[in-house]
């Protein structure tokens with residue numbers, strides 16, 4: 001069933017689990033993610049990043065996610081990830097996303113607050129949830145250096161008071177696009193933030209977080225854990241392997257079905273670490 005982000009994270013953030021949020025890029029990986037969540041009886045958040053929106057188109061992305069959500073036996077959120085453009089945000093609400101992330105982390109505090117407030121106001125009318133970001137999660141992918149700015153607890157507190165978002169992304173040591181699980185989470189900073197702001201937190205760049213830290217984080221006040229990069233990696237790795245083993249293969253459906261198996265396996269592994277199985 002299709003649900004909002006707010007419903008899921010409200011339940012999770014004060015409990016000993018977090019809801020996994022996975023990036024989709026194609027129809028096949030979206031199906032594979034929902035399959036993994038259903039097999040684990042876990043709620044799940046499907047996210048369309050700017051590159052997925054560029055690839056699929058915003059309407060097709062919404063259609064894929066909402067169709068899968070409506071037919072799923074677990075709660076599924078259709079979420080717009082990292083939108084910096086207000087037009088895209090409002091378009092997403094119109095085409096049926098149940099949740100949006102407005103990313104004003106590259107703006108001044110005041111501008112970020114101002115735009116986020118507007119997004120929240122419109123989203124309330126549509127019954128859509130809103131995530132925003134304070135501080136800035138860095139990026140480790142080649143060619144796109146984005147400097148990390150750790151979230152200041154006071155800024156997080158003021159930001160939430162002013163905007164009343166449903167979930168708040170914080171920068172506490174992770175980075176987007178990490179191929180290795182070598183992120184060093186600043187747990188001291190997490191606690192400082194938790195002590196002053198009572199809102200479900202969101203961790204971005206979680207592919208780079210070591211397994212034990214992912215479990216530790218899921219028991220803190222995080223409601224949503226974003227995982228993208230590792231699914232891209234296992235998807236493409238499996239395609240590479242199948243083509244090496246079966247160079248005569250001519251059927252792309254079989255190729256993508258094999259890749260989907262790898263995605264489902266990784267989704268189930270992450271769900272186990274986040275302790276979200278059986279929480280539907």
Ligand SMILES: [Zn+2]
Nearest residue numbers: 176204205226
């Ligand atoms: Zn992110």
